[in-house]
Amino acid sequence: MEVSSLSKTLILLGLLLATHTNLALVQGYQGGGGGTRVGFYKSTCPGVESIVQSAVESAVQANPTIAPGLLRMFFHDCFINGCDASILINGPSTEKSAGPNAFLRGFEVIDAAKSKLEKACPGVVSCSDILALAARDSVVLTGGHSWKVPLGRRDGLVSRGSDTANLPAFNDSISVQIKKFADKGLDIQDLVTLVGGHTIGTAACAVFSYRLYNFNNTNRPDPDINPSFLPQLRALCPNGGNALRRVALDTGSVNSFGGSFYANLKYGRGVIESDAKLWSDPTTQRFVQRFLGYRGRHGLIFDVEFGRAMVKMGNVEVKNGKRGEIRRVCTAIN
Incomplete structure (x- = not known):
């Protein structure tokens, strides 16, 4: 069947749009937008x-x-x-x-x-x-x-x-988290993406044990915690126990960077309150769903989006030109 001139035009426009989008993504990674650029030290400190x-x-x-x-x-x-x-x-x-x-x-x-x-x-x-x-x-x-x-x-x-x-604090509501990120020029998708960095690392019992026993003075656990996950957390952080004991933020992935963090949120296995709210609040849940590849949602690839968000965050209020200095040692101002 012969393709109409209108169809050819639409196809051409689609290809041009895709090319423009890919170019924009590449440019976004090459230049930070805050006066930074890839290859800044190419001639002055190549190693x-x-x-x-x-x-x-x-x-x-x-x-x-x-x-x-x-x-x-x-x-x-x-x-x-x-x-x-x-x-x-x-x-x-x-x-x-x-x-x-x-x-x-x-x-x-x-x-x-x-x-x-x-x-x-x-x-x-x-x-x-x-x-x-x-x-x-x-x-x-x-x-x-x-x-x-x-x-x-x-x-x-x-x-x-x-x-x-x-x-951002461990007990911030979603609205507070959104405001703190917005104050730095970061949107809701950036928030959900960057918090995904909790796929590696731990938190002290002191930061979340209140969720396990007396959440908001109810003498009950935080309802966002999966009841089957609660005994595991209580065993790690018994009431009145060692507040400094460390617990993985992403169960099963403490030293492995990946998207499992979002699956744990979906199943009520978020350890700190601010993380758990990413799933319980619909404002952020839709982005978690996209990382999980929910049907009907335009998917997001965590590894790709994390790099993009890190570049964006890395250009928050950057000092360059004559502002700031190059320290001789990192622990003290010159």
């Missing part, structure tokens, strides 16, 4: 990525908990005054010493990478770029897909522990 990767790989092989620690560190850094390595600065009233960052780990990995980079290309690579690369490498080393990291950030000059009050 930067291999040096950071080597430091992260050695650390994760020795201690797998370093991987989720570095990923969380980048997230926490970007949410406070932008991705500027302010979380790395030592001091009694800095972000690093504040309560929400008390359980972060991997600071020594950033310091090790910086030390090597200062020998290879002194005064060139920022601590904030090292952290962005280390977060990506942590995902790859635990089985996730890689992505190109736009670089060119400069390091911040301010670090206040009081600013950590703006971090």
